[in-house]
Amino acid sequence: AVETAVGFIRDFTFLRNIHVNLEEEVRVRTAELEKINVELRNEIARREKFEKALQFSTTQIIEYSRRRKHLSKRLVELLEQDRRDMAMALHDHIGQILTTLKMDLELLRKKVTDEGARAVMESAIEKASQAMSFSRNISQELRPAMLDTLGLVPSIESLITQVTQSSGLKITFFHRGIASKLGNDKDLTLYRILQEALTNVLKHASARSVDITLIRKANSVLLTIEDDGSGFDQKQVTTSAKGPLGILIMKERAAQVGGTVDIETRPGKGTHLTARVPVQEQIS
Template identity: 30%
Template sequence: MALFWRIFGLNALVLGTATALLLWAPVTVSVPVALAEAVVLIVGLAVMLVANAVLLRVGLAPLERVTRRMATVDLLRPGQRLSVAGHGGVPDLVRAFNDMLGRLEDERATSSARALSAQESERRRIAQELHDEVGQSMTAVLLELKRAADHTKDPALRADLQHAQETTRGSLDDVRRLARRLRPGVLEDLGLISALTTLTTDLSTHTGLAVQRRFDSDLPKLDQQAELVLYRVTQEGLTNVARHAEATEVAVSLFRDGDHLRLQICDNGRGIGLAHEGAGIRGMRERALLIGAKLELEPSPQGGVQVSLSVPLSRNGR
């Protein structure tokens, strides 16, 4: 039934019931209106309004569900659909809303894939320039400083040149580390486990966090995109721990769980609390959608946050 006829029928039912009561009930209205008659009319009007409100509430409930879902839907959490039964105006509207969500999710996934692909290409370009241009220039400066320090006879000047050498060497290490973060060459050359091991080792070295690793030895083979998503999610998760968690320990696990590959990052920090998800977590969710994975954040047994990424092997490995 169309929404118009549904509302019309509900109001017609209430008005018809009221008319029948006036026709067959021993109720009269005198002039002037007696107190008892006024009470009866007011009570009857109240009953009509309540009945009409209840019927309209029932009839328009599906629209309220659609409104609430429209206000809370998150395209980074796909599959949020409203249940629908029957045919007509309101059920057809709910079906159209569910179809619209499906199209929006597909479009969001496609646009995110294009954006992330462009982002990875730009990262590779910047990393290459840092390595080839900035890195080589700083290496040349380092050699010149060493040559000057070796030929000078002034002890004070030699000490200053050696200090400049150390500063330049530290900056060169920072540039190389930044280039590795932008373009994980070890992931392409040695595989996912070696890349994650290097990533966690660097984190422990530069932040002092105690890192525990658990990587199963019989992990299935994944395609290149799935490995890159796992690496980037781990990288972003560890960055969040180092920056915001105030943790002293973090555990990184990668293991097979039935027909899924599961990545877990657990810390013993202060937890996420009531904070809203930032750009980092939203980016992790977008990457997870690229390979049909599911990302979840929940309290960890150590009191901090546990990030879980579940990757279906049917699409991304064997």
């Protein structure tokens, strides 16, 4: 029983380390993108200052722009690949280990006659169940299987339920004219944008409520997210090399499927985000 409990603690610690390692991986990937952005801004500023006096080639500017686009695309690709790998590891390995651990603990509980030992076993079984639930939640955040099976709207509803239950944030959701699947990674793009936006709200906005709408408009799908939080100085964020990386990633995600992300905000006035993704298919 002691060895089983020690094994549970080791597995649970490993599970938490997975989450920490993923955040560190994202930080490392985005740091390189920050560096390229700073270099690009500095180079543009220098060339604008001296363009009237000097004749120069734009090759380096084009190269910086090309590198930035390539790095942005790779960043999003690596993020998704990392998420897929971690979700698979959680489901195929950690999940099975925790399930086996719980079964072993339940078997041992039946054989233990000492009341004190049985109480310890009951506590260990409960912790194993909590770890299994924690593992499933992380796996869902990393790669929402529901997105592939049921589509975008049910996945968003599930995400909203998770957020409201864990944070107490009041969220309303209205949708109209959205097909079960948009295709071409557009479902995942919109889901990730919403996921990132809600994360930003929880971390930075001090908001009490969020209104989300998802509607078909002409040949586009519009996702809007509006909160009543603290807002921020958009000019400062735009010019700062250390601005919120989540905003940059949301914009890059949308750009990869031909879409856009626009943000309207002011300090103390909340934030309104609109993601627009083109859709050619007929949506029912």
